[in-house]
Structures are given as structure tokens and as C-alpha cells.
Amino acid sequence: MEISQPLDELEWIPRPKVLALRRLGLETADDLLAHYPRRYEDRHQFPEFPREESDTPICLCGEVTKTRILRFGGWKKIFEATLQEANAHVLSQPLTLRWFNLHYVQKMIATGQQLVVFGKPKLRGKRLCMDHPEFEVIEHDDEMSIHFRRITPIYPATEGLSQRVLRSIIHRLLVDLSDELLEALAPASLVQGDRRKAIHAIHFPESWAARDKAREYLVLSEFFAMQLLIASRRAESSARMGESHCGRGKLLDKFLAGLPFELTAAQRKVIEEIRRDLASSHPMNRLLQGDVGSGKTVVAIATILLAVEAGFQTALMAPTQILAEQHYAVLRRWLEPLGVRMSIQTAARQEESGPLPLFADGESLGNARVSRATRAQDDTPNIIIGTHALLYDTVSFSNLGLVVIDEQHKFGVAQRALLTAREPAPDALVMTATPIPRTLTMTVYGDLDVSIIDEMPRNRGKIITAARDESKLGEVLAFLRKQLEAGRQAYVIYPLIDESEKLDVKAAAKEYEEWRERLHPYRCELLHGRIPAPEKQDIMERFRRGETKALISTTVIEVGVDVPNAAVMLIENAERFGLAQLHQLRGRIGRGEHKSYCILLSTDKSPETDAKLAVLEKTSDGFEVAEADWDMRGPGDLLGTAQSGLPGLKIGNLKRDAQLMREARAAAMSTLAADPRLELPENQRFRRLIVEQQGRTFSHVS
Ligand code: ADP
């Protein structure tokens, strides 16, 4: 058999199991072999049963001596099994295993069985209990040696596929592959040894040391593939034909002179970096990172003006209609007096501002591109602002020289590529608040140049963040009303994690009614994604003008929205949001001179929630939040495939394995330096690796 063989061609895997494997996303033998254990149990010898509770889970083995079902609260059920250790003596204490409302468990466990269990022993009254342990029934058959008396792999599993079955299938696959020599997918300078052995040892290690060695091999291979993909993308984009898109800067100077504030040093620095890129005939591919509220929009406008002055059309894309409209309004206010024409293009509407002549004072551009600029003047806008709608063919760009993407982490790489895929290549500036830690930037955005705004504008009111139990809503309300009385405005974010989640309009309306009563007589309005676009726009406008005092909203306002007088944010069910998202949401306040308050209400008292909310109470620095987020979540979750354009990691850990990442990166660079187009016979495998990954990442992007 071959490693790429589809699983449904393997007759010995029962059909229902093939379907279950598919649910785990496993289609080929290769996929299955890369379905790495999530943990291991050393089943050579089990420890004695504990006498005390413990916060770390332990693995035990024993015999079921009794089972029973208890009912409580009408229909609720507890299934209990008593587990006795082998060689029990007078002082041994049995362990009670408990499952609440899990009907299938009682069908699987019976008196007399031998079980391996994994969980935390806790004292409940006088009994030592393990609630909802993972378990495996020992069956005495010829497969014993696969499952016991060894370091046993425990896999991410799914319904209809027990650990035992999954383990047996993987074991059989490894046996069948034993004669095959698998090609190493990283250069010999990076990994030593044989890939087949590494795969074998990661599933069925002979020792912990063997497991560690195998893991290192596989992590290095995985990181190498990733770095090769990044490096090849970078090479590809720098090989593209571009042109210079930089005006002299007169328009920019005029704009800056009219601004009601001075740029921060950081803003000036990044504008200079961008300016150099624009002037170069190489296509710019730059990421602008800056915390929420650090003033990225002004930098975007500066960039746009340089390109417009050079006679090019520019596009500014934002992920939500609300944000696109806001940009349109801000740019019109600041740029129409300078004679810049713009239009907006969202799914909801198309509009052109103007008709104003380009450069109202009729000043000569003194630039070789005058003819182009005047051509642009007749009918085409200098700036096209929009949402995803900009990606469709219906938008006709003419002489597009610059693309700016705001909140780029809300877009997929494929979408970004769509806007810039034309000849000659436009310059691209993508902007983001910092959803990832700084140390990761090189990894994830290795194909981009990075500029960082590491300074906040002065005269910003402080944001005070406090986590409160939902039961304190009364006090919180009193506080909120006081703030409204003082003239501030507020956001109330109600718990709907994601706008894409089906929004129950009725529930939203009910929520709104409650808030109206609570905040009476201050005027509230309701905002969510299902409200028709023009109306949404009016609601935002009334809030911006201060007619509406409180906006009861879903996360539609999560990114970009800028209303400086809004100084209070109340987030309900804060436990349901991720740290990065809470930080983004909180970024809507603290944008003016007023002291701002973010109150995180939660009902959940788990230590995880406490820890999460405590991070926000402690810091308002986005980089610190990102670091903490990284520590708390599995780093695998950190990069969405669609966003980063990188395949998800199956084994590597971006934090723990940072050193391995550096090694893999160096190896990828030197491989490409020696053979830039991967033409050497021994590099064909790497070329295939890139193609394969491209396919996988782009197929994820909707
Ligand atoms: P973000 O980086 O989150 O996109 P914005 O560009 O929306 O931030 O800027 C936030 C607010 O700060 C806006 O109201 C903007 O006008 C203002 N701002 C930007 N730069 C400065 C500055 N240098 N000094 C004072 N205020 C500024």
C-alpha cells in the first residue's frame, strides 16, 4: 500500500469507521498517520489508587465492582461505577466514577470489567470520585499488546470511533507500511533519521525519549514546510512587476496641515517606511501593525494621498459595511476639500462623492503622470472605498496603483490576493491591530514587510476595565446611568459570539426592550447584522452625532468603529468571547479625552474565565493581551488557515517550539537560496510540498 491511499480503498477498515474517520477530516492513509496522539498513557504499570484529591489528572486501572443509576431533579441521571484496584487490601479505597446525563456510558460499562480511566480524583463527601473520566474497557484478546503494557497513544476521537478502534487502525496501517521507505520532507541538514521511524515512534513509542525524538523530527518537518511556503510566496511576490506609485507629497502635506492633531512619532516613522516602498518599482507588500486606537487610518490616508498624487487610483477595503461607511465619511470630510474624489462600494450601496475637480486650486501637479491624473479626473474616483464587494468583477478599477486593506485579519489571504492580482502589481498595505504576539509576526507574516505603530496618540483618556458578576448588574446600571448623565455615550454588547451565527431577531428585540427600560429616559438603539444596511447606517449616524446615548449591539461594531465620545462599554456574557475579541471590542472606547470604562459581565465562575478577564483588567496593551492569549489557548488555534494562508499545525507548537521554528526557517531559506526555483532533482519533493500546501490553504478559503 501507499501512503497517499484513500482510506475507503482499504478493505479491512469497516465502512462505518471510514465515515467516522472522515468526520475527523481523515481521508487518506497519510492523513491518518498525521493524526497524532493528543496525549499518552504509560500503561506499563499503573499507580496505586490515590487517597487524596488532585488537580492533575491521573491514569488508573481497576475492576468495576458495582454500577448504579441515580435520578435527581426529575429527568436527570447520574451513572456511577465503583472501581477497585487490583490487589486491593484492607486499606485500599475504591474510586467512584460518575457520569451525568450521559446515557451511552452506562451501556458500555458493566460489573466485572477491567477499566483504564483518566481524570482528576476529587473528594465528594467522604468518597473519592472521578467525574466524567476518559475510560477504556480492557478486552483480553490478541490485540492486548497494542493497547496495554506500553506507552499508549490517546487520540483526538469522535463519536462512533473509540480510542481502541482508532488505535488498532493506525497500528495496522503502520504495519502495512513497514516496508515502505518514506521520503524525508525536510533536508538532511535539518532532520536526521528516517521519516517512517519517526511516524511509528510518535504513535507507538518505545520510550519517552524515543517519543521526544520523533516529535522533534516531525515538528521540524512541519515547520520547514511552512517556512518554505512563506519563503516561496515572498519570492513570488517580489518577482512581480510593479511600478512606482509615489507623488511628491504636496497633497499629503496639505492634508497633514489641516489635521486637528499632530502625528505621533510612530505614525511619522511608518509613513516614511511606506513612502520608500511606494517610490520603489517593486510592489509593496507591507503589514501595518498597531494596537486599536493607535491611529492607523491616518497612515492609510497618507499612503493613499501619495499614490493619488502620482495619478493612481486607490482602493480601501474594510471588513464591515459599518466600517466602510465610516471610512467614507471620514475621508470625505478630510479629503474633499483637497479635491479628491471618492466612491463607496458595498453590497448595500454604491455612491460617488463629488463632482469636485481633482486638486481644487488647480495647482499643477508638476509630475510626469499628469495625463493619467487628468484622465482620472473626468469620471473615475481617486479612491474606491468598500467591503468585500470590491472583490467582485462588477467593480471596475482603472489604473489601480494601491490597495489598502483595513483589519486584514478579518479577510482571507485568498481575498487579499484577489485584489492585488493584476499587472502591473499595485502596492499593498494591509493593516491590523495585533491579534498575534510580536514574536510570531515573522512566522505568520514572513511574506510581508512589517511596520509597527508602537505609540498611542497623546491626550487619550485611560480605559479602566473591571470584571463583574452578572448579579452586580444593578450597581453596574447605576454607574452606567451616571456616565450618561455626565454626557458620555455607551455601548452595550450583548452575547452573540459571532455575527455569522444565526441571530435570533426576536431575542435581540427582547433584549433591546429590557435595555430601554433600564436606561430610560436615555435614548437607546439596537444594532445587529440583520438590520438592513441603510438603516444600520442611520443608527450609527445618530450614535455618532450623540442623539442616541447607548447602542445595544452585537459584535458588528467590533472592528474599526470610532466614536470618541463613547466612553463606556458593557459586555454581557464576556466569558463567551475570546481575549483578542474582547480587546478589539474594548478598543471602541478610550478614543477620546474622557476616562473610559469597560465592564465585563459574566455568569461563569470558572478559573479559566477569571484568568481571561483578569488579563484585560490588568492591561490595555494589545501586545500583552496577545501574549496572554497565546499562553492560554492552544497555539494551534491562533492562526486561522483562511486568515494566515498557512495550513494548520498538526504537531508543532509555535510557542514551545520557537527554537525549532528558527532552525526550520534558516533551512528553508538556504534551500531556496541554493536552488531558488527548486529545480534540482532532490528538491522536487519540496516543490510538491509547496503545491500541496497551497491547495490545502486555498481550499479552506471561502
Ligand atoms: P485604529 O488604529 O484603531 O484604526 P483610528 O485610526 O481609528 O485607530 O484612530 C483612532 C482615533 O484617534 C481617531 O479618532 C483618530 O482621528 C485619532 N487620531 C489618530 N492619530 C492621532 C494623533 N496623532 N493624535 C491624536 N488623535 C489621533
Ligand code: MG
Ligand atoms: Mg481602524
